[in-house]
Amino acid sequence: MPPFATPSDLPGIVRVFPLEGAVLFPRAVLPLNIFEPRYLAMTRDAMASDQLIxxxxxKAAREAAPPDLFATGGLGRITSFSETGDGRFLIALTGLIRFHLVGELAVTTPYxxxxxxYQPFLADWGEPPALPPTQRVAVEDALRLYLNAQDxxxxxxxxRGADDESxxxxxxxxxxxxxxxxxxxLEAPDLPRRAETLTTLMAFAGGLPAGAAGPSRLQ
Structure with missing residues (x-):
C-alpha cells in the first residue's frame, strides 16, 4: 500500500464517484455497494494502484451531459473490500482529507x-480541535430534540462515550x-463550525428555533 505520510504524498488527480447525498469526512468511514460497470472499473483501478477514490x-443533473460537481469533496482510501457472488463490490472508504476541485480532465476511463x-484543507490531516463543553452539550440536546421529532x-x-469528531x-x-x-x-471550515451547523439543522428539524439548543440538558 502506498504510504501517505503527508498531504504532499497524495495525487493531484483523483478518480471520483459522484454520489448525491454522500459526503466523506476525514477519518469517517463510508460503506459503498458498487454495482455500475463504470464504478466497478474505478474500484478495480483503485485497488490495483493507490486505493484512493x-x-x-x-449538482442537479442536466440532460445530455454529466452533472456539474460541487467544488468540495472528500478523498478516501479503500480500507475494506469484498466481492459478492453477483458481481458487486462491497467496499468501505476511510476519509483522509477534503479537496477543492480545480478542474475536470478529459479521460478515456469510463469514470x-x-x-x-488539498491546500485549503491541510488541517484535516491533523487532530481536530476539541469542542467546548457547552457546544458538546448543545449538540446532544439538539440530537435529543431531533430524535423525538422523528420518533x-x-x-x-x-x-456520550463518542469522541467529538466521531x-x-x-x-x-x-x-x-x-x-x-x-x-x-462538508464545507464547514473545522469541527466546531461543523458542530454548529449540525446543531442548527437538528434543532430546526426538531422544531426548536436555530440557536435555542443549548446546555439545558433536556431529559
Whole structure:
C-alpha cells in the first residue's frame, strides 16, 4: 500500500464517484455497494494502484451531459473490500482529507477524473480541535430534540462515550439531511463550525428555533 505520510504524498488527480447525498469526512468511514460497470472499473483501478477514490456530490443533473460537481469533496482510501457472488463490490472508504476541485480532465476511463487542491484543507490531516463543553452539550440536546421529532431513539451511553469528531461526523452522515445541507456540513471550515451547523439543522428539524439548543440538558 502506498504510504501517505503527508498531504504532499497524495495525487493531484483523483478518480471520483459522484454520489448525491454522500459526503466523506476525514477519518469517517463510508460503506459503498458498487454495482455500475463504470464504478466497478474505478474500484478495480483503485485497488490495483493507490486505493484512493474521491467522493463528491453532483449538482442537479442536466440532460445530455454529466452533472456539474460541487467544488468540495472528500478523498478516501479503500480500507475494506469484498466481492459478492453477483458481481458487486462491497467496499468501505476511510476519509483522509477534503479537496477543492480545480478542474475536470478529459479521460478515456469510463469514470470521471478531476484535478484537485488539498491546500485549503491541510488541517484535516491533523487532530481536530476539541469542542467546548457547552457546544458538546448543545449538540446532544439538539440530537435529543431531533430524535423525538422523528420518533427515533439512540444509545445514549454510546453518544456520550463518542469522541467529538466521531459523534459529529456520524450524525452528519446518518441523519437524513438533503444534499445541500450535507454539502454545508462538508464545507464547514473545522469541527466546531461543523458542530454548529449540525446543531442548527437538528434543532430546526426538531422544531426548536436555530440557536435555542443549548446546555439545558433536556431529559
Amino acid at each position: 474521491g467522493i463528491i456530490q453532483p 470521471r477524473q478531476v484535478k484537485v487542491d 427515533l431513539s439512540a444509545d445514549w451511553d454510546a453518544v 459523534l459529529i461526523h456520524t450524525l452528519a452522515t446518518v441523519c437524513p439531511f438533503d444534499p445541500l445541507e450535507r454539502q454545508a456540513l
